Amino acid sequence: MGQDIGILVATAASIGVVHTLTGPDHYLPFIVLSRARRWPLARTLMITALCGVGHVLGSVALGLVGIGLGIAVGRLEIIEGVRGDLAAWLLISFGLVYMAWGLRRAWRNKVHSHHHHHADGTVHSHDHGHEGGHVHVHAPEGGSLTPWALFIIFVLGPCEPLIPILMYPAADRNVGGLILVTLVFSVCTIGTMLMMVALADRGVRLLPLRRLERYTHALAGFAICASGLAIRFLGL
Numbered sequence: 001m002g003q004d005i006g007i008l009v010a011t012a013a014s015i016g017v018v019h020t021l022t023g024p025d026h027y028l029p030f031i032v033l034s035r036a037r038r039w040p041l042a043r044t045l046m047i048t049a050l051c052g053v054g055h056v057l058g059s060v061a062l063g064l065v066g067i068g069l070g071i072a073v074g075r076l077e078i079i080e081g082v083r084g085d086l087a088a089w090l091l092i093s094f095g096l097v098y099m100a101w102g103l104r105r106a107w108r109n110k111v112h113s114h115h116h117h118h119a120d121g122t123v124h125s126h127d128h129g130h131e132g133g134h135v136h137v138h139a140p141e142g143g144s145l146t147p148w149a150l151f152i153i154f155v156l157g158p159c160e161p162l163i164p165i166l167m168y169p170a171a172d173r174n175v176g177g178l179i180l181v182t183l184v185f186s187v188c189t190i191g192t193m194l195m196m197v198a199l200a201d202r203g204v205r206l207l208p209l210r211r212l213e214r215y216t217h218a219l220a221g222f223a224i225c226a227s228g229l230a231i232r233f234l235g236l
Helices: 002-021 028-037 041-069 073-108 132-138 146-156 162-171 175-205 210-234
Strands: 112-117 123-128
Touching: 002 162, 002 175, 028 041, 028 146, 028 175, 028 210, 041 073, 041 146, 041 162, 041 175, 073 146, 073 162, 073 210, 162 175
Parallel strands: none
Antiparallel strands: 112 123
């Protein structure tokens, strides 16, 4: 059984990495929201890690319940599929709402000119927007429900490859193997999420996006919506 568990652990590690890399929903929402809301990297990574833990634990809990009730792998995968569709539609909805809010915010903060006429006949103009006057309401670095919304979506989002891997040591009543496989899969999944977010954060900061600065929220919403669409219709 030792050799079998070794194979399962290696499989769990490779699947955890590949599953995360090929699923842009595992890291893209954090990358674009970090840029839009000007989160420091430490906060972005903390939110990513928490969502990753919720993402994995949701499937672990389902798998353990299925094991306890003797539910077959096929039925658990059907339930995971339903959860996947729900998570995809939630991402799509969240992205669309956030994009609409971002477009409205960008329009309200559109820079415009004011002309001033003086008594001596001189005229001058200056440009300004209205963002500064509303910092107490819309400040990107302030408190927000956005991380909690992401957390809920990730808890609902399934880790489909985890269920079959869990069932084998469970069927053999190998509790140690079950825990080890779960830990390896979790560490590889969350570690890959953090790596992608950290690398992308450094890269995005180097991009010349100043002209698009006031559209970052709308672009973030579009990217999140696109992630949901990719999950729902492309199976990513």
